Amino acid sequence: MNRSLRLSLLGLLALAPAVQAADLLVNNVNGYTLDSHGKLQQFQALLIDQGKVVATGNRADLAKRAGNAKIIDGHGHTLLPGLIDAHGHVLELGYARNRADLIGTQSLDEALAKVKAYAAAHPDAKWITGGGWNQEIWKLGRFPTAKELDAVVSDRPVWLSRVDGHAGWANTAAMKLAGITKASQDPPGGRIERDADGNPAGVFVDGAMALIDPKVPVPTAQQKAVALDTALAEMASVGLTGVSDAGIDLANYRLYRQYADAHKLTARIYAMILGTGDDFDVINKNGPLIGYGDDFLTVRAVKLFxxxxxxxxxxxxxxxxxxxxxxxxxxxxxxxxxxxxxxxxxxxxxxxxxxxxxxxxxxxxxxxxxxxxxxxxxxxxxxxxxxxxxxxxxxxxxxxxxxxxxxxxxxxxxxxxxxxxxxxxxxxxxxxxxxxxxxxxxxxVAGGSDxxxxxxxxxxxxxxxxxxxxxxxxxxxxxxxxxxxTLVEALRAFTLDAAYAEHAEKTLGTLEPGKWADFILIDHDIFKDAPATLWNTKVLQTWVGGKQVYTAHD
Missing domain, CATH: 3.20.20.140 (Metal-dependent hydrolases)
Known part of the structure; x- marks a missing residue:
């Protein structure tokens, strides 16, 4: 080959787009991501290799760079970075869905009917547990009482947490089992609600919940696993690819490690140890756990109240x-x-x-x-x-x-x-x-839901x-x-800044090259459609580390 021909071929090769190492191309999307400065960027395709972002950009350009990568057609749907909840309670979500669930009840009567139905459906349960009640929505002007619970379940103890987790509602059987009487004193940081005669009325606020909690049977290993599976499935269905779990104990920690080892986590968990007591000392034996299992589990925070x-x-x-x-x-x-x-x-x-x-x-x-x-x-x-x-x-x-x-x-x-x-x-x-x-x-400002x-x-x-x-x-x-x-500020709170709050903005929160390919496809363009439609957004697909963990079914 003569010198001039060789130079011409080299010139053509230099102009040709380089084929990059990639195993997945998500093409034909209406993509949005923030950059590391929080500025909104748009793209039509996402190139991924080994679970991490290679590039975002124009459909045709990335198709030329994709080589033999598997191609996913996004059908023009809007693609966003996976959303991160900076403050949630993972196992509690699973428990809530598997116990007497009073979230959204509009009246005391509706709540009592749900408790009665749950108890009837679980005749072998030694305790009826659950929560989600909110007397403000019921417009009671007061807390509910043990006597009202007794009217629907009196043969076994009932213990139901308020929607915020800072009060519990007990029936008479639960109070008797815990030894609660008129003489019981309010503990530090807690309050026993009382009737006009000074008798415990059935609601225990904050620190007073500890008078009942120790009597409630501890969930079995199977119940914990079911709760975690339930929570992970729901999180994936709404587009959450990560969460700061705001308060775990040693048993939760061990369960998360087991799931990470078995590659069963479908969302990244940034766990906060509840308090600095014995559980903290055991978990911290080898120092903070950072980026365990391909960044699916990090334990480097402590939660206090x-x-x-x-x-x-x-x-x-x-x-x-x-x-x-x-x-x-x-x-x-x-x-x-x-x-x-x-x-x-x-x-x-x-x-x-x-x-x-x-x-x-x-x-x-x-x-x-x-x-x-x-x-x-x-x-x-x-x-x-x-x-x-x-x-x-x-x-x-x-x-x-x-x-x-x-x-x-x-x-x-x-x-x-x-x-x-x-x-x-x-x-x-x-x-x-x-x-x-x-x-x-x-x-x-890190955005979450609690x-x-x-x-x-x-x-x-x-x-x-x-x-x-x-x-x-x-x-x-x-x-x-x-x-x-603004919508950009809110998106940042649930992506880049939620990641920053987890020390993870270098690997999560945006779809920049080198970061994990955590993303979702949704049913409409939230940046063009009316704000009133935003809450009703439907997630079509959820991907974590370049692997699909959720698909909506018609």
Whole structure:
């Protein structure tokens, strides 16, 4: 071959698109992803190799680069990065679906009918357990009572958690089994609801739930596995490819390890150890677990609680509740104890995430982080405040100086708007569900749901974030709409920033080259269609690490 011909051929080869190592091409899609700076990008095809993104781009260009890769036709459907829930409870979701499920009940009578039907369908169950009740939706103006439960189940103990997990409802049999009497005292951080004569009425708030909980049979290994399978299937069906599991014990940890080893996890779990006690010491024997099983399991955070919930008036407030002037809620621990627990976790290299709903609890958490930082390195561990629901406006800037992530749940705002202002009054609403106040000062807002307190469907969260309306469009224009997010901000909260809150923004959260190919196909273009349609988005396919884990059936 003469020199001029050889140079010509080399020139043509240089112009030809290179065939890249790839085993999958998802073609013909209406693709969206953020880049690492949070800017929205569009594409028509996604090239994948060994579970990771090779490139996104033009259909024709990537087809030429795909070589012998398997081709999936996206049929023009919208493709998004897999959504990440920054605060959920995986096994609790499975348990909720397999027990007496009162979520969404509209009245006390409807809830009681469900309990009665469940008990009839499970005659061999020694206890009737479940939850999801919400007396605010029932418009009772009070908590339900043991006597009301006795009317439908009296032959066995019944124990039902409130929708937020911060109160439990027992029948008389359960209270007798636990030895609860008129003489029983409120434990620290808890409250026994009582009738006019001072007798326990049947509802136990926050720390008082521990008076009943130890009597409830522990789930068997099979029940735990069924719960995990149930939860993973539901998560895949709504487009969740990852979750920060906000509070696991040693048994949960071991189950997750087993599932990771058997390649049975269909979503990436970032698990927070509940507390810094014995379970933490065992789990931490070899230090944090990072990226186990191809990044399906990471355990490098600790979950603590500062207070209860707003709906049960257990959230710790600086001033009394507007609708209960004698009550300021409940703090779960003293400041020195919280500081010590933060310090223990930081000292072992664990991120700390603390549940704080009320403005007093949030202030205590901020003070305890500041105190712990004086004694330990750990400011760079991306520590978090879970919920940051009602924060004094003067405390919000402290999230910046303390480098804290605000892990917030948009659906809490639209679920709570029927009672929040009654609880705390108009003035305190300035620091409540204040997403834009945090975003504008540069605080990372990680989006979640707190499932099963709320639905695990992340499109409910995206809808609430951008509209602050319920699914009927109420109130028109949104509830305190100045705190709305844009759709890009909301998508970022449930992708890139949820990944950042897990120390995983280099591998998850966007569809950039080198990251895991976690993505979903949905039934419409959320960036072009009316916001009112967002909550009703249907997931058609869910893929994790380049493998399909869910397909919708007609």
């Amino acid at each position: 500062a207070d209860g919930a707003l709906g049960s008036r257990g959230a710790a407030m600086l001033q009394p509740y507007s609708d209960d002037p004698g009550n300021r809620g409940l703090l779960f621990m003293k400041p020195d104890e919280m500081t010590a627990k933060i310090g223990k976790a930081l000292g072992k290299g664990y991120q700390v995430a603390i549940h704080a709903i009320g403005d007093r609890a949030n202030r205590e958490v901020l003070d305890s982080y500041a105190a712990a930082y004086k004694l330990h390195d750990g400011k760079d561990l991306r520590n978090r405040v879970e919920h940051a629901q009602i924060v004094s406006p003067q405390d919000i800037p402290r999230f910046v100086s303390l480098r804290l992530i605000a892990s917030m749940q948009p659906t809490h705002a639209t679920s709570d708007m029927n009672m929040a202002e009654d609880r705390i009054g108009h003035d305190r609403m300035q620091g409540a569900y204040a997403w834009q106040r945090f975003l504008k000062q540069g605080t990372v 499932f099963p307190v709320e639905s695990p469907n992340p499109f409910y969260g995206l809808y609430s974030a951008i509209t602050r309306e319920d699914h009927h469009g109420q109130p028109p224009g949104g509830w305190y709409p100045e705190q709305d997010m």
